[in-house]
Amino acid sequence: QNCVHHSRTLADMALAIFPSSALRSRPWGLAHRAWLRSGRPLAFHLHSPAVTPADYPTPAEDAVLRQQFEELTDLAEEGLGGRPLFATDEWFATADNLIKQSAAVFDPDAFCVQGKVMDGWETRRRRKPGHDWCVLRLGLPGFVHGIEIDTAHFTGNQVPACRVFGVEIPEDEDGEDAWLKAAARDDLGEQGSCSTEEQISAAEEACRAVGAWVELVPLSRLRPGYGAETGECVHRFAVPEKYRGRRITHLRLNQHPDGGIARMRAWGIASVNFATTLDPSRVGAIDLLSTLHGARAVACSNKHYGEPRNLLRPGRGENMGSGWETARNPHRPPVLEQDASGFVHMPGVCDWSVLRLGAVAQAIEELHIDTNHFRGNYPESVVVEACNDPGLTAANLTHAAWKELLPRTRVGPSADHVFKAGVDFDGKAIGEVTHVRVSIYPDGGLMRVRAIGKAARALTEF
Numbered sequence: 001q002n003c004v005h006h007s008r009t010l011a012d013m014a015l016a017i018f019p020s021s022a023l024r025s026r027p028w029g030l031a032h033r034a035w036l037r038s039g040r041p042l043a044f045h046l047h048s049p050a051v052t053p054a055d056y057p058t059p060a061e062d063a064v065l066r067q068q069f070e071e072l073t074d075l076a077e078e079g080l081g082g083r084p085l086f087a088t089d090e091w092f093a094t095a096d097n098l099i100k101q102s103a104a105v106f107d108p109d110a111f112c113v114q115g116k117v118m119d120g121w122e123t124r125r126r127r128k129p130g131h132d133w134c135v136l137r138l139g140l141p142g143f144v145h146g147i148e149i150d151t152a153h154f155t156g157n158q159v160p161a162c163r164v165f166g167v168e169i170p171e172d173e174d175g176e177d178a179w180l181k182a183a184a185r186d187d188l189g190e191q192g193s194c195s196t197e198e199q200i201s202a203a204e205e206a207c208r209a210v211g212a213w214v215e216l217v218p219l220s221r222l223r224p225g226y227g228a229e230t231g232e233c234v235h236r237f238a239v240p241e242k243y244r245g246r247r248i249t250h251l252r253l254n255q256h257p258d259g260g261i262a263r264m265r266a267w268g269i270a271s272v273n274f275a276t277t278l279d280p281s282r283v284g285a286i287d288l289l290s291t292l293h294g295a296r297a298v299a300c301s302n303k304h305y306g307e308p309r310n311l312l313r314p315g316r317g318e319n320m321g322s323g324w325e326t327a328r329n330p331h332r333p334p335v336l337e338q339d340a341s342g343f344v345h346m347p348g349v350c351d352w353s354v355l356r357l358g359a360v361a362q363a364i365e366e367l368h369i370d371t372n373h374f375r376g377n378y379p380e381s382v383v384v385e386a387c388n389d390p391g392l393t394a395a396n397l398t399h400a401a402w403k404e405l406l407p408r409t410r411v412g413p414s415a416d417h418v419f420k421a422g423v424d425f426d427g428k429a430i431g432e433v434t435h436v437r438v439s440i441y442p443d444g445g446l447m448r449v450r451a452i453g454k455a456a457r458a459l460t461e462f
Contacts, residue, residue: 080139122260294358325445
């Protein structure tokens, strides 16, 4: 055990001294580099090449994935209805922590009967054959484009490697997952609990019988959870192209073999049935800027304190962290002055966010700009523009032909500001809408943006 400990220390030193290119230049380079990165004895890789985990994405690859994921929705999130259905073990921390929206936190002084309290899913140290795993039901069924695994704060007890599978399971009439009933646990979600051998066997059999699972993430190595503040412990994986068009309702996360994972995100596009969810003859006018209806954030100028995708979430938020908030705009005038229109004079000084509707709107009938919880940092005013451009993405924003929907309008602290077509703006003059751009002057925070209207047709995915 001491030898393994010292080998990990030496591995860290070697990786810091020798670049990847130097290791590759030796006949033993690839195998030795894999050993250095993993901290495992070299024999593990030389004698078991078929089960050697894939290496991490390079920084360049990770940067591309991070940008791509920003236009997607976390389909697994607890706040959207995601929940664990089964876990082999929840001794130190429960599986429901995996899908919390908030970032993982760490309290060095928090201990309990089981041991160290951790914010994530952590199993006991396995002493029997096999590995730990869990099954999660997505909050929003959809098309998964990427998986994100965060080992934040699990610095010596992280899962060494993981694997992720997905499947589509038809919904039961009562909305429950009867297919897994034989493996149901009364104590699921309780710290210090675990499944019996009989329950694990029943769950394995149920997974085999319910449908064809596809591998979204192959066996892949995970880093320790250092650098939680800078995101160094976040692992991003692109789902194979051939599976991105496959509708997924459930995920299976395998630990190899055991340990802790702080968070898992399933970045993708919600699968919304137009006939049952969006068709105006059935549902009338609805919020087409709701995540539940397939809306997504596309891009923004700044997201220092909160993501623009929060603007689309259900409800009115628990606190300021539940909304979109920018940093104080550094280009504000040294002394603020009022112009002839009654607004603070600050030409060109604003932040913005582009939001994609869940369907093409016939017209916008009502807008909600909600500043809930933002009492000392709400914007002075907002402008809302709209365009009809189904192919608009973060990569081609400059091509958009924006039309002013709501002119610059003053807003106040912690209030839901409602604007109606025909009174506050002319929705019919704008016509069909696929995207809106919300600009805030000069900066600040918004909790939610709602665009009420009737869907004209489904919005083709990019």
